[in-house]
Amino acid sequence: MDNNFLVIENISKSFGDNKVLENINLNISKSEFFGLLGSSGSGKTTLLRILGGFEKPDTGRVILDGMDITNLEPFDRPLNYMFQSYALFPHLNVFNNLAFGIKENFTKKEIEINVRSIADLLSIEHLLNRRIKQLSGGEQQRVALGRCLIKKPKLLLLDEPLAALDKKLRSKTQLELTTLQKKLKITFVFVTHDQEEAMSLSDRMAIMKNGLILECSSPEEIYENPKSLYTANFIGIANIIEIYKKDENYYSDDLGINFKLNKELKNTKTNILLRPEKIKIQSINNLKISSFNSFSGEILEKSYLGSFTRYEIKIKNMIISVLDQNFNSNSNYNFPKGEKVICSWESESIKILED
């Protein structure tokens, strides 16, 4: 795969004294669905706007398909930008919104054909004569998407593409968006603050914080093997435990138990990550406690989530989150509050955060 379709090279940007982006480097492949994930103020939207041409970087270059586009105006770039607010033109109907970007270079008949085919692709044919105010949020999102796709861009930039939709519509649209992207094979780069959205849409994603890229990898890799404490906490639920070397093993003061690791630590003291679904929860009389990688604790809180139950289990000075899948037979989802339980995990499930 061509890994250099979109190259972001040493991009820095400041607004006054405020450094928004610091030396950003990213390589994005052709037809990749790439996510930029970060909380507000992380610089992700500024980076997207630099790609769109709405902001000029202080340093660095943006190269798209071998062409340096750093200093091109937005109207000269072979890419399109979908705004979070959709930015549809209120004085034009859906047809003319879709046709807006191709009116110049096409004949009337070609425009008609193009608009019809894009409307067909997005199932919005019945809306063509509507005004923008008469559309629902989901319909507006499709028109905004169609208005960009009709230009057949090399790169589509999406600013929080699903943020304005309600929860149910969001998961449906998520699926449609990935299907559409795989079908059209256009490179998508999107920005989001929603980690679930980032994980479900992205082929690869970058975690941003304070103008830096902390990590860039596939969602699975970032979830399972985060490199930093911040990423571990930011993505999903994380149990972070501080351990140190004691005799042959590793010991946690907070939990008061021993850990057995698969590999040796470089430092004598470090943080480890234990994802809540990796922890097995069992009734105390089923099992005797082994001295490693298990503990007994008391259920402090429980929330039933349908397919899972989330337990907050107190042990010594710490509260550990556990996600337990609700199998239908012989179910153990009804551990009551206050019950003593045994939690255990495999050594492989422990991820060491060395930073």
Add this chain to the structure above:
Amino acid sequence: MKNKLFEKYFVFSPYFWLVLFFFIPLAIIFKISISVSEWGMPPYQDIFLFEDGFKINTTFENYVYIFSDYYYIGSFVNSLILALISTFFCLLIGFPLAFYIATSNTRLRNILLVLVVIPFWSSFLLRVYAWKIILQNNGILNVILLNLGITSEPLQLLYNQYAVIMGIVYTYLPLMILPLYGYLNKFDLNLIEASKDLGLNRFKTFFKVILPLSVPGIVAGSLLVFIPVVGEFIIPEMLGGSDRLYYGKILWEEFFVNRNWPGASALAFSGIIILVLPIVIFQILYSRWSQKNEI
């Protein structure tokens, strides 16, 4: 009970003021305009006479008089042209300014808005007089031009229609900027970026997106400038020459110099009807159009 009365006052007070300050004066003007003029104080006869029984004493001769003399119609046309040109220049200067103010940051925006309003703090007459001083033959502008060697003798800048247009544009510019700003303030700047992103350069973006979406602000500002300029008296009087007669000027003369109150009233009443009727019709059509287009 008291509350209800209070509520009713608020609902009907605009109509109350409209009747008190617009329709009643208009009715008085109309009444004078159909009176028979005579020498005396007031210089017209009553329209209801009670000598030898009741008699209505009205005439439309004043209207016939003003509409049959090109002196009056011509000056009204002059005023309309003046108002059109001035409104155009106010729009030309005011639109970019209003757009710039609306899109700048809060701090700069407040400073600029104060700068727009500041001229209102000094007397209108003084400001027009100041232009007279600037533009006169030995005024600042001519002194500068002479010293720079751009001209060898003072230019006649004052007492012509260009000075009048300049004075009017200067005076009425805030009235164009403020309603335009009020409208452009709500403008979604993402629309401009979206247009550029879709391949339209600045020029095309202006005509395809910014201009069509600014129509309500442009209409409001233009009406606010156009209507009072048609009746403007002081600026043509102070900065204008004898080359062109304007409606406001002959209205003044008819009233104060000729003491022809009925004639002046007929002129004023005709002017109001000629101006207001098309504007009312325009407003109705326009509000229908903008409702349909959801602007």
